[in-house]
Amino acid sequence: MTDATAPLERYNAKDAEPRWQAAWAQAKIFETDNADQRPKYYVLEMFPYPSGRIHMGHVRNYAMGDVVARYKRARGFNVLHPMGWDAFGLPAENAAMERKVNPRTWTYENIATMRGQLQSMGLSLDWSREIATCDPAYYKHQQRMFLDFLEKGLVTRRTAKVNWDPVDHTVLANEQVIDGRGWRSGALVEQRELTQWFFKITDFAEDLLTALDGLERWPDKVRLMQKNWIGRSEGLEVRFGLTEPVAGYGDGITVYTTRPDTLFGAKFLAIAADHPIAASLAEGNTELQAFIAECQRIGTAQAAIDTAEKLGFDTGLRVRHPLDPSWDLPVYVANFVLMEYGTGAVFGCPAHDQRDLDFANKYGLGNTPVVCPEGQDPDSFVITDTAYDGDGRMINSRFLDGMSTDEAFEAVANRLDGEGVATRKVQFRLRDWGVSRQRYWGCPIPIIHCDSCGPVPVPVADLPVKLPEDVSFDQPGNPLERDAAWRQVPCPQCGGAARRETDTMDTFVDSSWYFARFTAPWLADEPTDRSTVDRWLPVDQYIGGIEHAILHLLYARFFTRAMRETGWSGVSEPFAGLFTQGMVVHETYKDEAGAWVQPADVRLTAEGGQRQAFHVKTQGPVSIGPIEKMSKSKKNVVDPDDIIASYGADTARWFMLSDSPPERDVIWTEEGVQGAARFVQRVWRLVNAACAASGDGAADLTLRKAAHRALASVGEDVERLRFNRCVAHIYTLANALDEALRGAASQAAAKEAAGILTQLIAPMMPHLAEECWTALGRDGLAAAAPWPEADVALLVEDEITLPVQINGKKRADVTVPRDADAKAVEAATLALDAVQKVLDGKPPRKVIVVPGRIVNLVV
RNA sequence: GCGGACGUGGCGGAACCGGUAGACGCACGAGACUUAAAAUCUUGCGGCCGAAAGGCCGUGCGGGUUCGAGUCCCGCCGUCCGCACCA
Numbered sequence: 046m047t048d049a050t051a052p053l054e055r056y057n058a059k060d061a062e063p064r065w066q067a068a069w070a071q072a073k074i075f076e077t078d079n080a081d082q083r084p085k086y087y088v089l090e091m092f093p094y095p096s097g098r099i100h101m102g103h104v105r106n107y108a109m110g111d112v113v114a115r116y117k118r119a120r121g122f123n124v125l126h127p128m129g130w131d132a133f134g135l136p137a138e139n140a141a142m143e144r145k146v147n148p149r150t151w152t153y154e155n156i157a158t159m160r161g162q163l164q165s166m167g168l169s170l171d172w173s174r175e176i177a178t179c180d181p182a183y184y185k186h187q188q189r190m191f192l193d194f195l196e197k198g199l200v201t202r203r204t205a206k207v208n209w210d211p212v213d214h215t216v217l218a219n220e221q222v223i224d225g226r227g228w229r230s231g232a233l234v235e236q237r238e239l240t241q242w243f244f245k246i247t248d249f250a251e252d253l254l255t256a257l258d259g260l261e262r263w264p265d266k267v268r269l270m271q272k273n274w275i276g277r278s279e280g281l282e283v284r285f286g287l288t289e290p291v292a293g294y295g296d297g298i299t300v301y302t303t304r305p306d307t308l309f310g311a312k313f314l315a316i317a318a319d320h321p322i323a324a325s326l327a328e329g330n331t332e333l334q335a336f337i338a339e340c341q342r343i344g345t346a347q348a349a350i351d352t353a354e355k356l357g358f359d360t361g362l363r364v365r366h367p368l369d370p371s372w373d374l375p376v377y378v379a380n381f382v383l384m385e386y387g388t389g390a391v392f393g394c395p396a397h398d399q400r401d402l403d404f405a406n407k408y409g410l411g412n413t414p415v416v417c418p419e420g421q422d423p424d425s426f427v428i429t430d431t432a433y434d435g436d437g438r439m440i441n442s443r444f445l446d447g448m449s450t451d452e453a454f455e456a457v458a459n460r461l462d463g464e465g466v467a468t469r470k471v472q473f474r475l476r477d478w479g480v481s482r483q484r485y486w487g488c489p490i491p492i493i494h495c496d497s498c499g500p501v502p503v504p505v506a507d508l509p510v511k512l513p514e515d516v517s518f519d520q521p522g523n524p525l526e527r528d529a530a531w532r533q534v535p536c537p538q539c540g541g542a543a544r545r546e547t548d549t550m551d552t553f554v555d556s557s558w559y560f561a562r563f564t565a566p567w568l569a570d571e572p573t574d575r576s577t578v579d580r581w582l583p584v585d586q587y588i589g590g591i592e593h594a595i596l597h598l599l600y601a602r603f604f605t606r607a608m609r610e611t612g613w614s615g616v617s618e619p620f621a622g623l624f625t626q627g628m629v630v631h632e633t634y635k636d637e638a639g640a641w642v643q644p645a646d647v648r649l650t651a652e653g654g655q656r657q658a659f660h661v662k663t664q665g666p667v668s669i670g671p672i673e674k675m676s677k678s679k680k681n682v683v684d685p686d687d688i689i690a691s692y693g694a695d696t697a698r699w700f701m702l703s704d705s706p707p708e709r710d711v712i713w714t715e716e717g718v719q720g721a722a723r724f725v726q727r728v729w730r731l732v733n734a735a736c737a738a739s740g741d742g743a744a745d746l747t748l749r750k751a752a753h754r755a756l757a758s759v760g761e762d763v764e765r766l767r768f769n770r771c772v773a774h775i776y777t778l779a780n781a782l783d784e785a786l787r788g789a790a791s792q793a794a795a796k797e798a799a800g801i802l803t804q805l806i807a808p809m810m811p812h813l814a815e816e817c818w819t820a821l822g823r824d825g826l827a828a829a830a831p832w833p834e835a836d837v838a839l840l841v842e843d844e845i846t847l848p849v850q851i852n853g854k855k856r857a858d859v860t861v862p863r864d865a866d867a868k869a870v871e872a873a874t875l876a877l878d879a880v881q882k883v884l885d886g887k888p889p890r891k892v893i894v895v896p897g898r899i900v901n902l903v904v
Numbered sequence: 905g906c907g908g909a910c911g912u913g914g915c916g917g918a919a920c921c922g923g924u925a926g927a928c929g930c931a932c933g934a935g936a937c938u939u940a941a942a943a944u945c946u947u948g949c950g951g952c953c954g955a956a957a958g959g960c961c962g963u964g965c966g967g968g969u970u971c972g973a974g975u976c977c978c979g980c981c982g983u984c985c986g987c988a989c990c991a
Contacts, residue, residue: 055943067979221966224988254940269908302991315991355989381989392991399905399991594986651931691914704916704929712916714969720930769917780928848924853972862983892970899923903971 047270052518056729065815066167074118074829077125079565079577086122087581088113088559090598091589092129095177096136099162101701101713102590104685108698109626109707109768110588111168115386116763119170119832125581127161127563128170130156132179135229137214141486142518148486149514152179158887161577162686166694171829174566174613176339178555179486183562185509185675186552186572188491192502193611199245202500206319206385207479209237214252214522215483216241217550220274220596228596229311236341242490242548243477246603250275250473251673252617253602262622264708267594274595276474281305282388282456283467285314288796294325297377298364301387301472306453309442310415312405314333314364315357317377317389323378326360333358333378340380355404356380361711366456367466368443368748379404387472388513395432399711400902402432415442416450419463475757478600480551483523493541496535504537510545523547531561556597559603560584560619572613579615586766587620595623624766629701631681633670636660641680645687649715672712684711695810696722702768702809724776725813728806731782732817735799740789748790750839751781752798757835759805775805796821804833847876850901851883859900867894874900 052497062395069075090110093103114126129154137148144151163170176183209215212232216239221228246253254275280303290296298314316323318340321751327333351615352452359376366372372765374392377824381400382391395405395412405412416437417423418653423440439445461467489510490667491503503510513531516524525547538544558572564581565574581603589597608614634642648659658667675682688697688702691887698707700721755778762770782790790798794871800821807814807827818827847870849857861870871892874880884904891903 118946222979264925265988266908273907273987276987276990280991300991304991379989379990383990386990390991393991401984472990474987594919656931684932706917714916716930717916723943724929730944773918776928836954846924850923850972853970858924891971893925895972897925899972901923 053733056724056726056813058695058812059690062165062167062694062812065106066164068815069169069512069569069828072829073825074826075126075150075171076173076427077123077127077171079580081123083121084368085125085581085585086117087125087560087582087584088117088586089125089127089563089588091587092559092595093159093160094131094134094136094557094560095152095159095767096614097155097158097606099159099684099685101683102162102574104166104697105629105701105707105711106267106588106626107163107166108701108845109624111166111698111761111811112590112702112768112808113766114169115828116813116832118828119804119807119830121831122348125563126168127174127176127566128168129174129176129559130178131157131552131556132177132553133184133549135215135484135486138484138518144172145518147200147514147516148455149179149571152486152527154158156794164707165689166685166698169811173565176562178488178552178559181509181511182569182699183559184488184555186478186562186568187488187550188503188510188559189505190572190613191550191610192491192505192609193613194607195349195502197607197611199248199607199610201243201245202240203243203363205236205243205479206236206242207239207245208234208843209239211235215293215485216356216479218479218553220599221292221553221883234683238707239481241481242492243479244603244607246478246599247475249606250277250310250475250601251471252606253475253599254607256602256618260618260621260623263620264623264625267539267591267598267625269362269622270594271599274455274475278303278472278474280470280472281461281467282470283308283367283392283461283821284369285374288363288365288400289503291325293320293328294322297488298390299324299388300367300390300392303472304394304397304454305457305467306439306445306448307394307397307415308366308368308392308457309445310396310413310433311366311374311392312401312410312412314374314376315382315391315393316376317382317384318378318380319384320378320382320389323360324851326362326378333360336378340378347646355400355407357408367464375410377404377408381673385476386474390730397434399432399434402428402430406430413441415445416438421666435655456864465603473654474611478551478603480554481548482551484549485512485524485546487552488555490546490548490550493543494546495539495541497541498536498538498543500546501538503544523550524791534804535732541813553597553600554604558608560587560601560607561605561614573608575612575615578613582614582616583618583621586622586624588626590625591625591885598623603619621634624707627705628674630672630710631675631683631713631714632672633679633681634658635670636663637665641678643680643716644683652830653686660695673711675713686776688718692722693725693812695813696725699724699772699810701805703772704769706769707766708840725810727779728802728810728813728817731779732799732803732820733797734786735782735790736792736820736822738786738792738795740791740795741792742789742794743796744785744790746789748781748785748794748798751778751835752801753786753839754778754800755781755805755836756833760832760835764807771805771809775802778802778805801833803827804830807867845897847897848899849877849880850882852898852903853901856883863897865896867896870896870900873900 051334052128058095088110090106104150114124132152140151141148147261159655168547176614210217210227210232212230217227227234253276254776261409282299284297284299286297291834318337327337357379379474379733393401395402397416400580412428414428417426418437419439423889436450439448439453489796491510493501495501513528532544534545559572561578565577605619606617609617634647636642648661658669660667700718706792757773758774759771801813803817814827844860845863846860848855857877859874871894887901890904892899
């Protein structure tokens with residue numbers, strides 16, 4: 046019943062949104078009080094890198110987090126929902142080189158821009174807790190914890206082979222090398238020997254692995270990825286005695302194996318090219334030197350590894366089999382053995398390892414099967430070019446014959462262990478986290494190098510070690526190394542001339558504890574306050590991209606444990622609930638010349654279902670390409686500012702939450718945004734129509750049921766982060782309200798339903814909700830209103846309609862009272878005309894009644 | 905190669921513990937209002953047969969379990985993701 050005399054003005058987002066943002070800020074309703082005694086809820090989205098402008102991925106991420114924050118607030122929780130900036134990193138230095146701006150200036154300008162953009166989204170953030178990791182007030186505490194970790198033995202400095210990114214001129218951690226390339230630069234990574242600082246993440250390998258089981262609100266996928274990354278295996282370190290000692294090395298080679306059961310199938314030993322014994326042997330052996338050099342050359346390029354043949358070099362050395370001193374095995378240097386894993390040496394069992402088999406076949410070493418699959422005749426079991434790596438019965442293995450592989454493993458382990466030849470060893474794939482970066486724009490490592498005292502920690506009282514402000518980027522490399530004034534300092538221990546560590550910390554260190562800092566970012570002297578951090582952590586709901594499944598999420602788990610060890614927190618796990626959202630993707634467009642065209646320049650038509658695209662300027666045809674992740678290179682990006690300017694933040698948020706399940710990619714389409722914009726206006730019309738309703742109330746009960754059903758469903762789905770379903774429930778309620786207004790809803794019932802609709806949209810479209818709240822004449826702010834309780838009595842129907850199947854096919858419906866028992870349902874079903882016609886006087890062979898679900902007759 | 909996830913209309917997707925497949929939205933068609941367009945409203949929309957009532961087919965493919973399978977089991981095919989010489 047819309048009032049036709051005075052046409053309703055359209056909802057004006059441009060006017061309403063800043064107005065409500067100001068109202069929220071003034072009421073300070075999103076500022077969180079640590080002393081508030083209500084149950085806490087900490088919701089956090091991964092903080093952004095201040096690259097310049099926010100992108101649609103940010104909009105999606107923060108829209109989701111904001112729904113949770115606003116919903117939990119309405120549910121009576123003391124919600125912490127902070128925002129900050131992951132502000133150190135290479136792009137600032139690249140900008141400095143390209144545009145001659147100071148990295149700090151560049152970063153803070155970006156922060157200002159992006160803060161404004163986030164604020165225009167209407168996010169319910171506590172801006173009073175904002176932090177930037179490049180602020181000395183932040184990294185001071187990171188330096189403090191570095192020193193604490195050092196004292197606890199959780200930081201070490203050692204020479205190691207590291208991944209060197211030749212484009213970014215810095216070292217990368219293993220986690221930061223993707224397919225042999227730097228995660229940022231995409232450059233092929235080289236191996237270099239450097240002295241570096243390491244965080245001893247491997248000290249926690251076992252705990253990081255087993256604790257994954259307790260992270261029940263993490264995606265299985267992420268837990269599995271971390272599990273594989275940590276890569277635990279149980280095996281044996283076995284010493285093979287050399288028939289003759291090697292000068293400068295010793296008289297035995299230790300290998301690591303997870304298959305000691307197959308020891309009687311051994312045909313050779315293989316050692317890594319950079320194994321110490323290989324180095325000893327290479328002295329004076331130019332052939333071996335050449336082979337080692339060749340291995341190292343191939344070893345740096347991932348592509349080569351994929352195709353590289355198994356190559357070996359017979360050293361001429363012989364070792365004795367640990368279970369039979371009369372049995373000698375040749376020792377090869379092989380290109381497939383990694384020095385970094387295990388002991389850098391393996392024994393080869395060709396029959397039961399494909400790689401060993403390839404190698405043995407190439408060098409004519411033969412094979413002896415020692416594990417026979419169940420059901421296979423041992424006498425006819427022969428291995429030619431496919432190794433058998435499964436379980437079975439031991440054969441050709443002397444005292445092991447007849448045992449299972451597991452029994453044989455134990456028997457060998459016990460025997461060799463008893464003889465002092467082998468020890469059981471749990472091996473991890475995970476390696477220590479190298480945190481040294483040869484870059485300027487990062488947290489300085491608080492160490493001073495003194496020729497007489499070695500590396501000396503900077504005294505806590507002298508923290509922070511601040512980055513020098515006046516730096517030049519006119520030369521490649523790290524400006525800190527060239528800054529003599531900054532570098533040269535007296536040794537804190539002996540007072541002699543010394544120099545600062547010029548490496549800075551990996552920026553992943555910065556993001557490994559920011560969630561803890563948010564709990565009390567104002568603390569000047571300490572990183573955290575124990576009682577505060579212990580009350581807020583773990584984060585109840587963390588939301589971010591899947592790309593951090595290993596990197597950031599593993600580092601943060603380590604760092605939280607290290608903080609626990611050093612007393613800065615009492616918790617072990619940083620994130621109790623994790624949600625990984627999908628990407629924002631978009632169609633790609635190309636003009637006739639094959640150049641990428643940005644969506645803003647494309648006009649789409651769809652006459653008769655045939656989609657066509659034209660360039661808005663030239664009117665020339667544009668071809669529609671595949672849907673891909675938004676990227677600058679393909680120009681398929683949509684600027685959030687443009688969307689907010691033309692449609693408003695609520696429309697952008699609503700569209701982001703509609704349709705696609707949040708963990709999947711969402712396809713950004715112009716039609717979709719327009720659909721969202723239409724719904725914004727529709728809600729506005731409905732709420733106003735409800736205020737003007739004047740029906741006799743005939744539709745009231747139906748409407749109230751619909752409203753409370755939506756209320757219950759939306760609540761349940763927000764809790765499970767199924768925002769696309771929330772959207773569907775809200776549409777259903779809007780349809781019901783429309784229907785009821787056309788029918789005869791009373792004003793009271795219409796306004797109640799409109800009020801519920803307003804509260805349901807409030808977490809997603811908060812500005813529109815405030816405007817509707819005011820139109821409905823409700824007090825205060827919708828953002829501060831408690832969540833309405835669903836009336837359970839309205840959720841159940843008195844009568845239910847069940848489908849009736851005959852032989853599994855639906856043939857009729859039967860309507861029965863809600864609490865009808867199986868007998869009554871059966872009787873009602875058999876009385877149906879449609880059923881009687883089929884039965885034709887005969888009784889059904891079987892009747893299945895599932896109360897509240899279905900009836901199935903077998904005839 | 906190893907590990908994992910997924911496969912439903914023109915599209916995004918829904919379907920809880922095995923119980924009415926396609927909710928909700930987008931796109932599209934027809935109609936109303938309008939001089940016209942936009943907006944809005946009504947209506948249709950998996951395929952085939954039919955005027956309709958209704959019937960048959962249908963959740964990647966082939967089998968199986970079950971009164972009943974998108975859902976469970978076995979075997980294929982395809983797509984995506986992660987790891988990748990890890991001993």
